[in-house]
Amino acid sequence: MRPQTERKIKQVFTHLMQTKGLNDLTVSDIARGANINRGTFYLHFVDKFALLAYFEDQTIDRLTAILTAPCGEAENASPIDFISRDTVYQALVYVQGDREFVQALTSDTGDPKFVARFKGILAGLLDAQAAKSPEFTFNKVGFPADYASEILLSTVVSIILLWLHKGATEDPAMIADMIDRCKTLAPVELFR
Structure with a gap:
């Protein structure tokens, strides 16, 4: 074509x-x-679903390439650093460039599986980073690993979705900074 x-x-x-x-x-x-x-x-x-899969796969493949590209970080980085601020920024710039399509995918009338696929990429990165740091465990504050992982991943995804639903007009650098800060920020600190 x-x-x-x-x-x-x-x-x-x-x-x-x-x-x-x-x-x-x-x-x-x-x-x-x-x-x-x-x-x-x-x-x-074959049909509209094949078309959806074609374009969605392109987006997922590109985001995966951005998020998994080596960025020269220390091998012994904490699992909390599973995704660097610069990598988040690059992914946000890409999403902003294809904003209308990604907004359509993540809308109520889009494909609910897209967000789960994106979250799966992040979960894979988190798991890989955690495997590099055997001394790091999620349940240091009393949360089982699956709940702690979900809290971290949901925070990242929720910020990106809110940004998208607001039109993705805010500077990707500002959103990347927010995501980076939220990786170590306790929710109670937002109210001080």
């Missing part, structure tokens, strides 16, 4: 997810909006 056709299909698909929702949009809607015939669509995709 030609790049400009792919871009147009993604643009139309994104708009339709935002306005009609994933469940209510049709292949005919996509073809009509992208000014292609249905045969062209079916030449590349």
Whole structure:
């Protein structure tokens, strides 16, 4: 498929997810909006869910590449540093560049599995960093590891989702700083 056709299909698909929702949009809607015939669509995709998977996989693959790229950090870094501030910033810049699509994916009418997939990437990074630091355990404050991990991951994901739902207009550097600070900030400290 030609790049400009792919871009147009993604643009139309994104708009339709935002306005009609994933469940209510049709292949005919996509073809009509992208000014292609249905045969062209079916030449590349089985249905709208295959199209969703195609674009969503591109986004997940790119985020995975950004988040797992070596960044020269110390091998003995704490698991809490499972993702550096600079890496978060780069991921946020990428998301901001594809804001409309990611907003559509994370909306009530998008794909609820997308957030779980993204959180899975972060969980893998956290687990890998924890494996490098055997002396570090999550239950130092009385939380079982799975709950402690969920608290940390949910905080990161929630900040990103709020940023997206607010339009992703705030500077990614500011959001990256917030996420970095929240990795070591107790919630009670937010009220002082």
